[in-house]
Amino acid sequence: MSNVLHIPSYLSAEHLGPWETFLVQIDRVEPHLAAELRPLVPILTRPMRALIVNVPIRLDNGEMAHFEGYRVQHNLSRGPGKGGIRFHPRVTLSEVMALSAWMTVKNAVVNVPFGGAKGGVRVDPKGLSPAELERLTRRYTSEIHILLGQDKDIPAPDINTNEQVMAWVMDTYSMNEGRTAMGVVTGKPVSLGGSLGRRDATGRGVFVSTAEAARRLGLEIAGARVAIQGFGNVGDAAARCFADAGARVVALQDDSGSIANPGGFDVRAVKAWRLEHGMLAGAPGAESISADDFWATDADILVAAALENQITAANARQIRARLITEGANGPTTPEADLILQDRGITVIPDVLANSGGVTVSYFEWVQDISAFFWSEEEINARLERIMREAFSAVWEAARQKGISLRTAAFVLGCERVLTAHKLRGLYP
Ligand SMILES: NC(=O)C1=CN([C@@H]2O[C@H](COP(=O)(O)OP(=O)(O)OC[C@H]3O[C@@H](n4cnc5c(N)ncnc54)[C@H](OP(=O)(O)O)[C@@H]3O)[C@@H](O)[C@H]2O)C=CC1
Numbered sequence: 001m002s003n004v005l006h007i008p009s010y011l012s013a014e015h016l017g018p019w020e021t022f023l024v025q026i027d028r029v030e031p032h033l034a035a036e037l038r039p040l041v042p043i044l045t046r047p048m049r050a051l052i053v054n055v056p057i058r059l060d061n062g063e064m065a066h067f068e069g070y071r072v073q074h075n076l077s078r079g080p081g082k083g084g085i086r087f088h089p090r091v092t093l094s095e096v097m098a099l100s101a102w103m104t105v106k107n108a109v110v111n112v113p114f115g116g117a118k119g120g121v122r123v124d125p126k127g128l129s130p131a132e133l134e135r136l137t138r139r140y141t142s143e144i145h146i147l148l149g150q151d152k153d154i155p156a157p158d159i160n161t162n163e164q165v166m167a168w169v170m171d172t173y174s175m176n177e178g179r180t181a182m183g184v185v186t187g188k189p190v191s192l193g194g195s196l197g198r199r200d201a202t203g204r205g206v207f208v209s210t211a212e213a214a215r216r217l218g219l220e221i222a223g224a225r226v227a228i229q230g231f232g233n234v235g236d237a238a239a240r241c242f243a244d245a246g247a248r249v250v251a252l253q254d255d256s257g258s259i260a261n262p263g264g265f266d267v268r269a270v271k272a273w274r275l276e277h278g279m280l281a282g283a284p285g286a287e288s289i290s291a292d293d294f295w296a297t298d299a300d301i302l303v304a305a306a307l308e309n310q311i312t313a314a315n316a317r318q319i320r321a322r323l324i325t326e327g328a329n330g331p332t333t334p335e336a337d338l339i340l341q342d343r344g345i346t347v348i349p350d351v352l353a354n355s356g357g358v359t360v361s362y363f364e365w366v367q368d369i370s371a372f373f374w375s376e377e378e379i380n381a382r383l384e385r386i387m388r389e390a391f392s393a394v395w396e397a398a399r400q401k402g403i404s405l406r407t408a409a410f411v412l413g414c415e416r417v418l419t420a421h422k423l424r425g426l427y428p
């Protein structure tokens, strides 16, 4: 791969938003695609459809507030749209477009029969009461109802959305349809058609893909030092998996700050502290450190499980880990990607590393449609098998073509998507 950051001429290197990052990734992948699929690449460079909605709600004090929401379906060639809903103050259309596009590639990499979609509302949910959050969720769901359906577009959790939010999505959609529609959303509570294993699935998949890479790199997981950015759904589950496998979680960072413990945290105790106190600082065994020190942590493995654009040209040279796992979507900028590659640091890309969540969402959808539910052991075993197979395919392609794991994963995913287009026929 070239060491020159190859950005389409109409984009500026310093101002890459998530959508532009996706375009750069596609640009890098195109030369490696089968020649007969290359003319179809423009299909990937714009979303199939995007809906912008106004989400008005009445606040508890009686005033009205208006929020902007989105649902983007990037590509539906391989099945209904699938992807989470994010509530965050920095949600933009560009971000949701990129997140939906990464879902297209991710769903194809693990070969689940979905296209790519994503949704979001620009809101700080931490500033809303539970009743306001419910009203926001219900109004947003009603506004995007025209796109949703178990065979059209199936949301799931993402940042700041959880099982309760998914239950409200399911209920609102069902009210508007006049029937109970379990299969319209995944990541629901288990007592409401949710799947065993979904809550931890993304973090478990992060662990499985890291273990696969570590084995090939000759890095023992037992005793390995792990730093994790993001201690929410993905980061917390991943931390427990690493700790249970004998690794030492030596640094953690969330929006409240960064903490370190070279001996390794009791991650369950840290989570309990975080829930009770609303911050990582002061957790058992924790020394507070700066964000710069977090990135420079002396660790073997770094898991990025928070937001986009966290590993940048500014901190990529400080990272000491040999292996980086992208639990988050889009945590590494294209420029940082090249720096890490030059430094010989292996990056397991988001479209592979965090695909455990959508894989178990697929199981949830299948279980809801068939009204037949599986055991947790069965779900975890199937998840691990799918992730190991996807990992092997990506690793092998990267080795054979001499490309990064990200480019290899994109080649696998994009070729599946574009082959589906080719087989369906080009529109007259
Ligand atoms: N949930 C899922 O199944 C899947 C999620 N993902 C991706 O994983 C990532 C995390 O999602 P998820 O765990 O669900 O979200 P959560 O909302 O559960 O957790 C997000 C975590 O990121 C932290 N965070 C937010 N902003 C910052 C910041 N500026 N610096 C450091 N940490 C920050 C939050 O801290 P705080 O709690 O202090 O706000 C929290 O610990 C996202 O990129 C998401 O798209 C990918 C696949 C599936």
Ligand SMILES: O=C(O)CCC(=O)C(=O)O
Pocket (backbone or CB within 6 Å): 082, 083, 084, 085, 103, 106, 154, 155, 156, 157, 158, 186, 187, 329, 354, 355, 357, 358, 359, 361
């Ligand atoms: O579980 C799902 O359907 C999608 C989860 C998600 O949003 C993601 O993988 O980024």
